[in-house]
Amino acid sequence: MAMELTIVARIEAIAGQTELLKAELLKLVEPTRLEEGCLQYDLHQDNDDPAVFLFYERWASRELWQVHMAAEHLKAYREATSGAVASFLLHEMTGI
Secondary structure: OOOOEEEEEEEEEOOOOHHHHHHHHHHHHHHHHOOOOEEEEEEEEOOOOOOEEEEEEEEOOHHHHHHHHOOHHHHHHHHHOOOOEEEEEEEEEOOO
16 A cells, blocks of 8 residues: 655746746646645745745655656646756654
8 A cells, every 4th residue: 555645845936037936836736736635735925025835735755746746747847947947955754
């Protein structure tokens, strides 16, 4: 039986690119929530530093999350935000 996977992803915009990054991140929410295995997909923006965004995600399995990572809407996001992301940190986690 596949184990549920939690993803915490922190994305920070390059100075002057916050609104572009935010708009592109928001485009990911609806199609991702419709994907097989997506249990939760929530986007947050830091209250003190609006250039920092965080996704909190729950997936039915790592395999289904990997399918998500290859999705066309993520490819389009990567193209649209090329040069706009200062940092991207991703944590794959399992509940204990």
